[in-house]
Amino acid sequence: MGSLGFEVTPLEKPFKGSAIDFGAEISGIDVENLTDATFDIIRAALYKHSVVVLKNQEGLSSRAQYELTRRFDPAANLYSHGKTIDKRSVLHKDLTTVPNQPQVQIIGHGKVDEYEGLQDLQLTHPHHRTFHKHPVPLEEDRDVTHFYRWHIDSAMYELDPPRVTSLFAARVPKGRRQTLRYDDGSDESLDVPLGTTAFISGYRMFDLLSDEDKAWVLESYVEYAAHPYIWMSQCKARSNGLGLFSDGLELDASQLPPVDEAKIRRYPMVWKNPETGRLALMMYPIPARRIINMKTGVVVDDLKTVRETIYRLQRPAISPQYVYPHDWVEGDLVLFHNHGVLHSIVGAFTEGEVRLFRQCNMAASQPPLGPNDSISI
Ligand SMILES: [Fe+2]
Helix, strand or coil: CCCCCCCEEECCCCCCCCCCCCCEEECCCCHHHCCHHHHHHHHHHHHHHCEEEECCCCCCCHHHHHHHHHHCCCCCCCECCCCCCCCCCCCHHHCEEECCEEEEEEEEEEEEEEECCEEEEEECCCCHHHCECCCCCHHHCCCEECECCCECCCCCECCECCCEEEEEEEECCCCCEEEEECCCCCCCEEEEECCCEEEEEHHHHHHCCCHHHHHHHHCEEEEECCCHHHHCCCCCECCCCCCECCCCCCCCHHHCCCCCHHHECEEECEEECCCCCCEEECCCCCCEEEEEECCCCCEECCHHHHHHHHHHHHHHHHCHHHCEEECCCCCCEEEEECCCEEEEEECCCCCCCCEEEEEEEECECCCCCCCCCCCCC
């Protein structure tokens, strides 16, 4: 029991054989009336455990969700993808902004008559069929699924990745589970709750590297593409959701909005936890464009090589034993450290299964911390 009577409990292992070492639940938090002392407990838990689950938040207002999320970075206030999302972006169809609270988005699936002052919402849960090169055959679609897209919440152009994202479950369809198949040449699979959000740890991802790879990633940066979600909008993803195939489908400069070189993002491959000092391998495979080794000066410009290098480094850490698939219950508010974990949407709903969530995050006031406390180049 903490000093204020709150209990921070590590999450139970989601299945026998799970090796997850992150995630915690805190009971008894009143998000609507949060004191500084209570926030300090949540903040400490987030930097220690990476994913924090606050149960029983039914009725949580968008305002309170926003205020809690912003406390992690008070100088931030702009939604992570900016004021508007270009219609050509792959994200455009997934997000509906809460009126008067532009940092909060409504996401989910199905028809909702009224929510947050909006009428007749028709929400669509991203289906991997729209994004993967080799989707699950239609006849298996009800029972078998894929990780949709492993990612860091971020625009990766102009704006820096939010420190924290919050996800609130207002309505959750009940009862079904699905088999998540990797379909990547391994025979790995995972039994998951319908519509789970899956998390993996960047710290584990770093720890799983060989000593040689650790030394190399510590001195390397990733440069991200300009207007990445438009640039890659025609590309198809691997079946395990970890990056794209290189079929030459990226848009060229003439098909993109004007590019401002100063807005291109370059981040170290390794991000340091500002509280614990732990090192996380944090690369976002889909918008990655180049790799730069700061020690040798070598720049890897060939897109296929860039992607295959990142894939080789990341793939071990998405194996089932390292994945935490959250089993959503209505009223759950989940906060995650977006500079320490990657996450993926999962699953496919059938007609009549309504899911209603709110997501909140803000572009960070500073880039992520590098391994030597540098912040960017
Ligand atoms: Fe996300």
